[in-house]
Amino acid sequence: MAQDALNTDTDTIHEVSGVSPDFRTELAAQLAHLVPEAVADGTIDIDKLTELLGGDASGTAERFGLFWPGKKRAMRAAQLPTSATLRPEKGKSRNWDSATNAFIEGDNLEVLKVLQKHYHGHIKLIYIDPPYNTGHDFIYPDNFKDGIRNYLGWSQQTSSDGKKLSTNAESEGRYHSNWLNMLYPRLKLARNLLTPDGYIAISIDDSELSNLVTMCREIFGEDNVINTIPVKSSETSGVKMSHVDKRLPKIKEYVVLCTRDHTRASLNRVDVPKSGSADGTLDKYLKYYNKIIINPSAPAEEWVLTSVKDAMVEQGLPTTADAVRKFKVENAERVVYRTNNASLSDMAFDTPIARVTSPTGIEYIWWEGKQMLFLSDYLKESLCDLWTDISTINLNKETNGVKGFRNGQKPLKLLQRILALTTQPASNDIVLDFFAGSGSTGHAVMKQNSEDGGNRRFILVQLPEPLHEKNKEQKEGYKFCTELKLEPTISSLSRERVRRAAEEFDAGFRSYTLADTNFKKWQPQPGIDAETLSQTLIDLRGSSNDNADPEDLLVEILLKQGRSLVESIRDIDIDDLPYTIVGEQHAAAGEDRTCLLLYLNEHVKPSVEQLRAAVATAPAEFIILEDAFQGDDELKTNVVQICATHNVELRTV
Known part of the structure; x- marks a missing residue:
């Protein structure tokens, strides 16, 4: 991102941040505000903070908790900001302009960070069905140092026959640790997104149940782990019973239900x-x-x-x-x-x-x-904490003809029950699933809305896990995708199911793909020579990449400005220049203006008169590419004054 080189009043011009919130910095600022005496030389004095807390601080003595190799690194992973963005995929969407739902293809750790700016405290229900750590499940290959770069190179993590290179075999010394390191930072970020009365429901089996519950108690708080619900998942007959040996056959899974704040949350009655x-x-x-x-x-x-x-x-x-x-x-x-x-x-x-x-x-x-x-x-009768009435037979009939979901698909009845328990039909509640898998959660939201007249919305996130023709379990899904000319990935199957369900229930969704930032960023390399360094600094004077698509730029700016994935967007011409308006242009009487006006054409420098005409439309904020000034400091100074005159906040990118 370019830095402001002008001697203008910095109180009237702001720069759009290029990264997601840095929770370490925000936490330190909150501590400094609450306990100023614990700040020394601009940093938090841990010894002083411990002294002030007295008996409320835990010392170094042994204490109860969940500890495993890599936990501190996983905690830091949740705190590190990301420069990643989302790229709009209109061709893979349905009813883009009017859609209130979103489907995101990408690594969920990075996506959760991207969503923090707008959706912090906005999600009423999170449902996830993470890998069960059975020894064959895919474990996300996190590289906490550079998450987006790691994701973009992730496609090399499968062999030619479709065998997953990032599995978590039980023979590995860190079998449980790897799984905990994968899930911990994602749950930490997920908690931030919940409304104060929001819930998270997590499907799991016996393999990691005890670790998951203990982890949830740490992240959400002891009193906020509401229920561990056994759910009957199969019948005691056939092949399952013929394999009775040293253990009884497994016919159940669990839903671990937690809330952000049990003093503010209340489950609905479900009969x-x-x-x-x-x-x-x-x-x-x-x-x-x-x-x-x-x-x-x-x-x-x-x-x-x-x-x-x-x-x-x-x-x-x-x-x-x-x-x-x-x-x-x-x-x-x-x-x-x-x-x-x-x-x-x-x-x-x-x-x-x-x-x-x-x-x-x-x-x-x-x-x-x-x-x-x-x-x-x-x-x-009123619902209790033992669910034995949800059938998992013939779940392939619930996918609207989409083939290839071999394992782990959840019944719509299960998901609709969780929706009925935790959300309100007509409150515009947002439901998030960042292990979308077969897309059942999005399907269930649309179906539940059709049955109770609700207006719930959903956000689904799914990794584009490749499907391979030679893999027996993936062959059917691979064939389905290739016949429809879709990329052979799990995310393609999931999105296609959501698309078909949206057609059935006359709904829409916007499709996005996780991508690297469209703006230039500093990426120092060890041993860089002086000449290369000088050229790099010259290149960084521009703000956006020269080949950046305007729609991609728009979405990234909106996300980093804290706008939602489904904002109302329209293009207009003002004095022969193209602009984009986001949100309602005219505020109701007594309400603050909320709309944004953006000029994202770096190739055409606007005149002072053209900028004055644009700002005169009275948006709440005016955002303009730094490159659009083309080095004209006088023009930039003039637009600062014009915005100040019209009480419009000016931001540059």
């Missing part, structure tokens, strides 16, 4: 079918439920009741015992009967049915002196 509804006891109760509400959408006082059999005859249905049973269960939300309730018996109303709220806040339906009960209330 599920009662486990005893199909064991023969149901028929004993069904005989009491013989009335059905004909017009359930009307107010309770206007409900019309008739017998279940009369309603069936009216619809031309048979009234055999089995048919009546089936009809009652299928219409349980409006099949009712009356029962005694002492608190309601003395009440009287002008209508046969009335809605009543008791002094304790309980709502009843009064029905001619008695209480109305609904069959649906009997058939359902």
Whole structure:
């Protein structure tokens, strides 16, 4: 990034930062503000801070916790900033202009850092299904020194037959450590993104369950690890049972549920079918439920009741015992009967049915002196922390025809249940999955929205893990991708599933790819000679790379300015020059302006009059490429004054 070489007022011109937030620097600043006496010579004095904390500080004595080789390095990995950006892929998107969802292809550690500026404290639910560390799962080959460079060279990490070179064999001495080092920095960054009342749900099996729970207690806090939920994942039959040996067959996985702040978070009530509804006891109760509400959408006082059999005859249905049973269960939300309730018996109303709220806040339906009960209330019970009703059979039927997801695909029912527990339908909640895999989370969000009228949004992140024709487990996915002329990667399969689901539910998404910055950066090399160093410094006077695409520049600037992935963007001409407007151009009465106006054409130097016309449109901020001034310091000084006159914040890139 170019530095401001002018003697202008630095309070009125700012430079767009080229990297993600540096959490080490931010933490030090927060400590200096809270405990100024712990600052000495511009740095934090750890001994003084420990002295001030007294008994609240942990000493060097042995203490309980999770420790493993590489932990300190993993902690630093979460703190290091990145210069990476996201490159828009409009051709791989659906309904780009109106989309409220995003799909990102790239290493999730770098992507999580890129997302920090805008999405810090904005994500209501994170769901992830990370590698289970079974000895064959891919472990992300992190190079914490230069994450984006490592990612860009990552494609060489597979052999020609598709064998993953970065697996984590159980025979390795750091079998568990490698897995913990992979996940720890990602969870640290993920926590930053959660809203105060947000949740993270993590699928895992026995291999790393104990380590994961202990890690979550450290990162999220002991009280914020809410539940460890066993989820039945297969049946006790067939091949699984034929391999019974020294251990019992595994038929379950787990969902570890944590929150950002348990004092502010609250799970929604979710009802599920009662486990005893199909064991023969149901028929004993069904005989009491013989009335059905004909017009359930009307107010309770206007409900019309008739017998279940009369309603069936009216619809031309048979009234055999089995048919009546089936009809009652299928219409349980409006099949009712009356029962005694002492608190309601003395009440009287002008209508046969009335809605009543008791002094304790309980709502009843009064029905001619008695209480109305609904069959649906009997058939359902409140969700508990053992889930045995989610089938994993025939999950390939949920992918809308996308082939190649061999293992690890999660049922839509599981994900929709987690959504129902932790999000609100109409609150624009954002759901993030940074191990997107088969794309089930995005599919589940769209499906849940269609069922409850919600407006939840999603962000999916998936590494472009290559698929190979010679690999037996990857062959089907490779063939599917090549037939559709897609890159043969897991991310291509995931994005294609999301695209097909978006077509089904009339939704859209913006597709992005992790990329290196479009702006020049200082990358010193050992042993560099004076002549090369001099030329490098000259080259750095320009701000953007000469071959940078304007749309790529725009997205990077927006991300580093803390804007979302789905901002409203439109191009306009002002005084014969092209500009981009981001956000709403006109603020409502009493509201602050929020729109950005950007000029990103480094090849055409604007005149003072043209810049004055642009700033006169009254954006909140005006952003212009440093290269657009083409070395004209007088022009730059003039635009500073113009922006100050119109109360517009000026930024250069």
